[in-house]
Amino acid sequence: MRVKxxxxxxxxxxxxxxxxxxxxxxxxxxISLPVSGSMLLSxxxxxxxxxxxxxxxxxxxxxxxxLRVSSPVLNTDADAAIYSRGxxxxxxQPLTDSxxxxxLPYNAVTGGLYRPFSWNSDGTRVLVxxxxxxxxxxxxxxxxxSDRTSETIxxxxxxxxxxxAPEYVxxxxxxxxxxxxxxxxxxxxxxxxxxxxxxxRERFGTGFGVLFNQITGERxxxxxxxxxxxxx
Numbered sequence: 001m002r003v004k005x006x007x008x009x010x011x012x013x014x015x016x017x018x019x020x021x022x023x024x025x026x027x028x029x030x031i032s033l034p035v036s037g038s039m040l041l042s043x044x045x046x047x048x049x050x051x052x053x054x055x056x057x058x059x060x061x062x063x064x065x066x067l068r069v070s071s072p073v074l075n076t077d078a079d080a081a082i083y084s085r086g087x088x089x090x091x092x093q094p095l096t097d098s099x100x101x102x103x104l105p106y107n108a109v110t111g112g113l114y115r116p117f118s119w120n121s122d123g124t125r126v127l128v129x130x131x132x133x134x135x136x137x138x139x140x141x142x143x144x145x146s147d148r149t150s151e152t153i154x155x156x157x158x159x160x161x162x163x164x165a166p167e168y169v170x171x172x173x174x175x176x177x178x179x180x181x182x183x184x185x186x187x188x189x190x191x192x193x194x195x196x197x198x199x200x201r202e203r204f205g206t207g208f209g210v211l212f213n214q215i216t217g218e219r220x221x222x223x224x225x226x227x228x229x230x231x232x
Contacts, residue, residue: 030070032081040072040081047072047083049094060092061085061100071115075123076180080145082116082126089114089128091145103148104128114141117176120183127176127186133158136172140186142214153186153214161195164221165208168192174207184215 032040040060041048047061047069063069063085072083079095087106092098103126104114115129115137125144129137139155156162156170175189188210194203209222 030072032072032074035074035076036078038074038078040074040083042069042072042083044068047081047092049081058094060094071117073116073118073126075119076121077123080119080123082119084115087113089116103143103145104150118178120178121180125183127178129173129176137174138170138172140173140176154212159193162190162192162208164210164219165192167195168206168208169195171205184213186212186214188212 030040030042037051037053039050039052041050045063045065045068046059049058049060050056051058060081061069061083067086068084070084072081074081080091080093082089082091082103084090085100085102088102089104090100090102092100106113112133113131113135115131117127117129117140119126120142124146125142128141128143128150130139130141131137132139136158138158140153141150142153143150154173159169162168162170169192171191171193173188174191175187177187179185179187188208190208190210192206192208194206196203211220211222212218
């Protein structure tokens with residue numbers, strides 16, 4: 001059973017890595033993984049709910065340009081969705097025809113950008129990435145949907161050596177997905193850069209598949225995939 005679970009996690013990480021590579025080709029389209037026969041599609045200014053059985057499409061939200069909707073994620077019951085609406089992170093409940101509720105408003109004073117990643121198994125918390133400076137996500141927060149409180153469960157500082165691969169330094173969190181059964185485990189795709197003391201030398205970028213236990217802090221390196229050459 002443990003072997004099957006491990007293989008399943010590897011498959012999830014590979015699928016998410018492929019989805020990440022495809023999403024980098026465009027900034028205007030985001031697709032959520034199917035849940036309970038439904039999936040979300042954000043296209044420019046629109047958020048759509050698609051019934052994968054009948055093909056029926058429902059418009060959930062539309063914003064005025066130049067705002068965009070992106071990074072949509074359905075909970076396990078497919079009755080609540082969280083996504084980015086402009087610079088805010090909002091939630092909508094498709095089955096109740098509710099209006100979007102702002103969970104994390106953009107703070108123009110403190111700055112920083114949020115990006116929703118995934119729901120936990122019972123739909124009470126959302127895993128959210130936070131870019132404290134620029135657009136690279138360097139923190140992971142667990143957001144309680146009911147009272148809007150959050151806690152930081154993982155963070156790196158720019159160019160911090162990766163504990164599971166010390167020959168590389170942290171670049172950004174690319175993907176973060178809660179285990180659908182055991183909330184303490186999170187599947188991650190973390191991008192890193194080669195460590196060097198020579199600032200003028202070109203550095204190779206690499207993506208790491210990592211399993212993280214938020215209770216014990218354990219990090220398990222699953223795979224390492226060459227990504228691209230990055231110049232800094």
